Amino acid sequence: MFGLRGVAFAAWTLAASAVSAFAGSVIRRTVPALAASLAAVTALNLATAFLLRQHYQTPLTAHGGVPGLPRGRLGSSWLLNSWTTGPAGKTVSQATINDVINPAQARFQQSPNSNAFMAWMSQHHYTQWWSYQPQSRFWHFQLTEGSWLLALSLILISATVWLLRHRAA
Numbered sequence: 001m002f003g004l005r006g007v008a009f010a011a012w013t014l015a016a017s018a019v020s021a022f023a024g025s026v027i028r029r030t031v032p033a034l035a036a037s038l039a040a041v042t043a044l045n046l047a048t049a050f051l052l053r054q055h056y057q058t059p060l061t062a063h064g065g066v067p068g069l070p071r072g073r074l075g076s077s078w079l080l081n082s083w084t085t086g087p088a089g090k091t092v093s094q095a096t097i098n099d100v101i102n103p104a105q106a107r108f109q110q111s112p113n114s115n116a117f118m119a120w121m122s123q124h125h126y127t128q129w130w131s132y133q134p135q136s137r138f139w140h141f142q143l144t145e146g147s148w149l150l151a152l153s154l155i156l157i158s159a160t161v162w163l164l165r166h167r168a169a
Contacts, residue, residue: 002053003045006142011149016041018156025163048145054080056144059131064118078133087125101126 003012020037027033059080084101086092092101101121108117121127133141 002141003049003145006139007146008142008149011146011153012045014153015044015149015156018153018160019044022156022160022163025160025167053141053145054078054133056141057133057137059133061129061131063127063129074130074132074134076135078135079130080133081131083129085127085129092126100124 002008016037019040020033023036023040024030024033027036062074084092084097086096104120104124105117108120111117113119
């Protein structure tokens, strides 16, 4: 939903139009140009969503003892990654989580003490970590994305105008 709000929506609309105009001026056939534009904008959108956007600003890191804690403590932040470290301070494998931590969590699920599992995790030197982008960075991310999309659009529009002028000459 990030690309459908704020500055990013207008920037994506402009970029898609610029990509389409450029593809049309290069290919000079309507249907192939539309297909190329759709493929290019889709690839750009997926690359942005999965590879680029999370690196607009260095993510923050938080730790705690109970899996699921970020929802309460971090609110509606964008959770990027989570991992668990063991007694040696190194990331534990999924097998360790399945064999040791998940059964322990199930044991304490019905406990009247809501901190029982966190105490168990601390006692056994396991720590849950989260990498996240706080919600307060939303507008910073919107402006960052809008800026580079505007720059891309201006480059593509300039290239389209240049192609059309030189072709007509």
